[in-house]
Amino acid sequence: MVIYVHQEYIININYLSRFQYIQVVHQSFSSLHTDMGIPHFLAIPYPILGHMNPLLQFCEVLGKYNCKITFLSSDENYKKLIKSSASGGQESHVKLVSLPDGVDPEDDRKDQSKVILTTTNTMRAKLPKLIEDINAVDSGNNNISCIIVTKNMGWALELAHQLGIKGALFWPASATSLASFNSIQALIDAGFLDSETGLPIKTREIQLSSNLPLMEAAAMPWYCVDNAFFFLHMKQEMQKVNLGEWWLCNTTLDLEAGAFSTSPKLLPVGPLMAISDRNISSLWEEDKTCLEWLDQQQPQSVIYVSFGSMVSTKPNQFKELALALDLLNRPFIWVVRKDNGYEVGNAYPDEFKGKQGKIVSWAPQKKILSHPATACFISHCGWNSTIEGVYNGVPFLCWPFCSDQLMNKTYICDVWKVGLGFDMDQNGLISKGEIKNKVEQLLEDEQIKGRSCKLMEMLIKNKAEGDKNLNKFVNWAKE
Structure with missing residues (x-):
């Protein structure tokens, strides 16, 4: 049995010639310095490598769009980033700051349920004061205008909403996986998933929308070691990340076309690796x-x-x-x-x-x-x-x-x-x-x-579309 979760959201694409397309992107990029102010982004990743590295890369890209970026990490990762940036060659566009994440040195950081809970409880209490201090440095002339978070940090979008600051999600996985998480409640309402565990009530294939591929129930991304905790956490997390106006994904429209029919928030800004190789190198030492x-x-x-x-x-x-x-x-x-x-x-x-x-x-x-x-x-x-x-x-x-x-x-x-x-x-x-x-x-x-x-x-050809969407996002942050 196939379940269709989303009705289609129609995306209008302006099919310009490749030459016209590049001209439009170039003209838009050239106007960034003159039409509006400089946006100040506060980037807050979940403190694991698979979230930090892609968000750092995205921040370096934003820096080339004449944006100011402050990158918040845990105290533990801050030391590694400082060391890495010192040996990274070119000067980075990103300013590094840190807060404690509450995880004790003797704790196992592979225990993701513990890291999620302690990070949320510890950082949330300290973030308002940090934002106040960051804004005070420039005497209010270039206050934080947008907070960007990765998965598991939706609490920061809640806080941004309360403070009247714009918010966006940078999703470190595929757009299709984000669409699936956003479908959890619909799948529960359809009687397909158990509302407490996320386990399928019946064995069947899932099709999140009519132009997404059929997938086995076991391929849904909430199935992991601590399934019940992670599923319930992501149910709540999706309510929080929906406060973000944009869901930015390192992908392209051609690569995952069907995913973008599920929500108007999804914005493909990839392939990011084609745009910039960030100046802060890996948190872990690479054997070259x-x-x-x-x-x-x-x-x-x-x-x-x-x-x-x-x-x-x-x-x-x-x-x-x-x-x-x-x-x-x-x-x-x-x-x-x-x-x-x-x-x-x-x-x-x-x-x-x-x-x-x-x-x-x-x-x-x-x-x-x-x-x-x-x-x-x-x-x-x-x-x-x-x-x-x-x-x-x-x-x-x-x-x-x-x-x-x-x-x-x-x-x-x-x-x-x-x-x-x-x-x-x-x-x-x-x-x-x-x-x-x-x-x-x-x-x-x-x-x-x-x-x-x-x-x-x-x-590689999709790069122009990613550039266009990055312009769109930066201009939105400036408004």
């Missing part, structure tokens, strides 16, 4: 020696493996992946993170040789994916990684773990058709043989390679 190693490899020969900043494989699955990389007998870069100074709790199998590859604790991912030696990307399908892979025309081997990653896999494999998924065995493992076979199948599939190149070209 892998780039020198990559320069020595043959074109389209290297398998890149990374599961992002949050998820980890279990020991038996880690072993299968290691042995599969040996079996493939191809060059590889494998990111095996260090968390809190310790190796992630996985031991390499005794028989693992790894002679063909390069293992690093953190990698300059954009540079790896744009390198001509990179052949494919074994990915957890987080949205930042998905956009970076698509933008560089790299085919995917999809290994999603939870949240929006399952939805992104649906797009990669079934909608865009630029990747393959892995199948688990009867023990719930992705075996070394399955990994080897799927990688070889992907690397021999010229159709997938061709579609990957075409999708890359489309995303």
Whole structure:
């Protein structure tokens, strides 16, 4: 059974020629300095890497539009950002400030329910005074005019609303995942979801609107380890983020066309990585020696493996992946993170040789994916990684773990058709043989390679639309 959640919101697009389009964008950008004042944005990300990095990148882009940006982080992350900005080369457009997030040093920051609750309770009480102090620096001449938050920080939009400050959401995942969260109440009202747990009452496929793909119930992004807490939190969170006038997404209209029919608030401002490479480098130290190693490899020969900043494989699955990389007998870069100074709790199998590859604790991912030696990307399908892979025309081997990653896999494999998924065995493992076979199948599939190149070209062409929408957003903030 298919459920249609949203009626269509009709988007009018002015189809200008490419030359006219660029002219219009250029003229609008040129007028930013003269027609209105300078907007002052206060950016507040949820304190994890997958939210901070994309919002920092967006802030650097806003800085090039003659905007003033203050970036609020937790005290812990502030120290890392200061260190990173000092070694980042060019001067950043972003001013860094911090507040405590209430998470004790001995607490596990992977416990997302605890981090959400403590961050909300601690930062909310201190934010009004911080805003007052920031505004006082310029004697009221350039007060904060708009607060931008990521997911889990909707309380700051509530506060902005109370203070009479404009608010916007910067969504660090896909527009489709945002549309799905915004559909929670409709799905409950339709009798599809349990209102307390978010679990499906009946097993069926979901279609959030008539021009979005069919998805299994298990692909909805609220399914994670602490399902009940996260589902109820996101029910409340969506009420708060609806106070934001714009929902900004690092995506394009062509990439997720159906999602933009679900709400007039959604505004595609991507691909951001095509517009600016921010001057504050990664919070985690990147092992750049892998780039020198990559320069020595043959074109389209290297398998890149990374599961992002949050998820980890279990020991038996880690072993299968290691042995599969040996079996493939191809060059590889494998990111095996260090968390809190310790190796992630996985031991390499005794028989693992790894002679063909390069293992690093953190990698300059954009540079790896744009390198001509990179052949494919074994990915957890987080949205930042998905956009970076698509933008560089790299085919995917999809290994999603939870949240929006399952939805992104649906797009990669079934909608865009630029990747393959892995199948688990009867023990719930992705075996070394399955990994080897799927990688070889992907690397021999010229159709997938061709579609990957075409999708890359489309995303690059979409840059003009992203520029236009950024202008629209900046001009709105100036009003």
